Amino acid sequence: MKNYDVVIVGAGIIGLSIAWQLVRRSKLKIAVLEKGAGVGEGSTGASSAVCRCRYSLDELVYLARDGINAYRNWAAFTGLDEPRATFNNDGVLWMPGSDTQWAEAEHQRMQMLGIATEVLDDLDIKQRFPALNSCVLQPDFVTGEAHECQAGSKNFFETEGGYVDPVSAAQDLVEACRKNGVDIHFKTQVTRVEVNNIKLKSIKLNNSETLSMPLLVNAAGPWCKQLYQAAGLKLDWDLSPVRIQVLHRDRPQALQGHIPITVDMQGGIYFRTQNRGQQLLVGSVLEEDEREIVADPDNFRTETDQEFELLKFHALHHRLPQLPYRGTATGYCGLYTVNRADVHPIVGPTNITGFWVANGFSGHGFKLAPAIGSMLAQAITGDTLEFDTRVPMSFLGVDREPIKLESKSVLA
Ligand SMILES: Cc1cc2nc3c(=O)[nH]c(=O)nc-3n(C[C@H](O)[C@H](O)[C@H](O)COP(=O)(O)OP(=O)(O)OC[C@H]3O[C@@H](n4cnc5c(N)ncnc54)[C@H](O)[C@@H]3O)c2cc1C
Known part of the structure; x- marks a missing residue:
């Protein structure tokens, strides 16, 4: 059985941002598992990737600002000399x-x-x-x-608004993560989640391998509920x-x-x-x-x-x-x-020890991704770095109340 410190399920923009934000500040042994043959097979590949700051809640404005700051300074953020993605500052x-x-x-x-x-x-x-x-x-x-x-x-x-090619951004994160020791496995699906006494034990993969880790992050995008079911996790949120x-x-x-x-x-x-x-x-x-x-x-x-x-x-x-x-x-x-309750994501630990989530991003996830990665990485390691957000993870925590909004559309 292979061991990791953190396993992230899903190599969309959220899972990859979490992995990158973790490895750029720690020596944790990290794996990203992706059932698709490459990046962009989920929401990320279809994304319009518009990066704008105007949201009705100030915390969302800050998260968008912090995410966009990473995209605007992509080479510095990823440490890549020639990243594929560029920020198109159309306004x-x-x-x-x-x-x-x-x-x-x-x-x-x-x-x-x-x-x-x-x-x-x-x-x-x-x-x-x-x-x-x-x-x-x-x-x-x-x-x-x-x-x-x-x-x-x-x-x-x-x-300062703009857009980025989402698949190029995801490919850049794969390269940056791999250069820094993250194991990224494509065509690798998590098929079972073993939980013992409401504590995460191990996961099973489609190739029959078993992995054990103290911390698993569900970044499986539209497939996130399949992993909740596999773990026997019941949440009050309807995603x-x-x-x-x-x-x-x-x-x-x-x-x-x-x-x-x-x-x-x-x-x-x-x-x-x-x-x-x-x-x-x-x-x-x-x-x-x-x-x-x-x-x-x-x-x-x-x-x-x-x-x-x-x-x-x-x-x-x-x-x-x-x-x-x-x-x-x-x-x-x-x-x-x-997220039917308030169209905003849920991020952080659940009541199964070691099973964390970063799910329910509606039409917001691309711009927010670097800041979401930052939130989780700060919570996991306790360390802060340049490009970090100061919005606390509890703002989007699983145990939060639904946010009150005028509209539940993508403009919320
Ligand atoms: C049409 C469209 C337009 C959008 N426009 C914008 C926009 O303008 N601005 C913006 O900020 N956001 C936008 N978004 C939203 C944004 O793209 C998403 O919120 C974001 O891409 C979500 O990323 P993710 O990593 O959570 O999910 P995904 O990209 O779906 O990644 C999840 C990955 O997990 C993998 N996976 C699932 N289950 C398993 C498993 N059991 N084992 C292994 N791998 C698994 C999937 O294959 C997938 O690749 C848009 C989305 C869409 C669809």
Whole structure:
């Protein structure tokens, strides 16, 4: 039987961030076990990987800020001379439409929290992002008819927001971890969890091997409940894999100038460019699009729905009026793991000694990952380092109360 100090189940962005944050401050013997053939087979591979700080709770703002700080300084954070991932600092523009008070209020709040933001009016938008229409009206989703656009918007811009290619970031963490002695095994599935007197004993793998360790971290993303069941762990939290749709459109020449990552709150969409600005990626920010629970995370419909395409492209055309109606459109689906109680994750020890969790990241997990790794690594080793967060793990602890929120969508 092989022994480790810490075993992490899942080589998504969360499991790898935990492993990296542990090994960069300790000599612990660490293994990461991943059932897939490589990184990115779970939520991480499908992620839009938008990195923005605006959340309704200050602690979340800090966690996002700390995670984004690691991505912005990726070579220094990972210790790699030539990491694959780069931070695309496109900025994140929030367009609240007819609510002209919101942007100023959020700007004031973010200033207090030390986040770089600006308020942009119609003229600013026209000068800086000429492809964007800053109309304050909501598109008509019932008839689909165009309206006469109305000026007067006040928008909120996060200057240091951006996105990262999620698979490149995960590959970088694999390289950094391996260089520092972490064992990372692909095609290796945890099939059983042995518990004795509510204490973790060992795990069994698909290759019949048995591993023993004092500490196991469940970072299995949408599969996390399978490990709870294997360990006989009952939690008060309901974490569900939920099908999430994302669309792609080629970006035509007609769309000139810089297009920031845009959160169109009235249109119910976010969009950003990718592939050096040549493509547009579009997703939803509506809670109603985060409700399709998937029974088996290994088997769900990965094609997008026609109805979803019609509504989201209608909203996109309103914001980008020069986007022709004709053009190549594709899409895919990935999985959020949604914590039904408050759409925020649970992190830390459970009532089985040695069985820890980092699960339920909804649409937040990519940006938060370096900070989540930091929380756990500080709790396990007691040591702090550069790039650490100061938000305590108890904020997301398994024994916390659900957080009270206005909305349970990805924008929470
Ligand atoms: C469409 C989409 C868009 C998103 N957009 C954003 C965004 O813009 N910004 C943002 O911050 N977040 C975003 N997210 C959320 C973010 O991507 C996730 O929260 C994050 O990737 C979760 O990472 P994870 O490591 O927990 O899970 P995963 O990436 O799913 O990793 C879990 C891994 O565990 C492995 N595994 C499971 N069970 C076992 C087992 N028994 N044994 C061994 N291995 C196992 C799986 O194969 C998987 O690779 C988005 C997610 C999706 C789906």
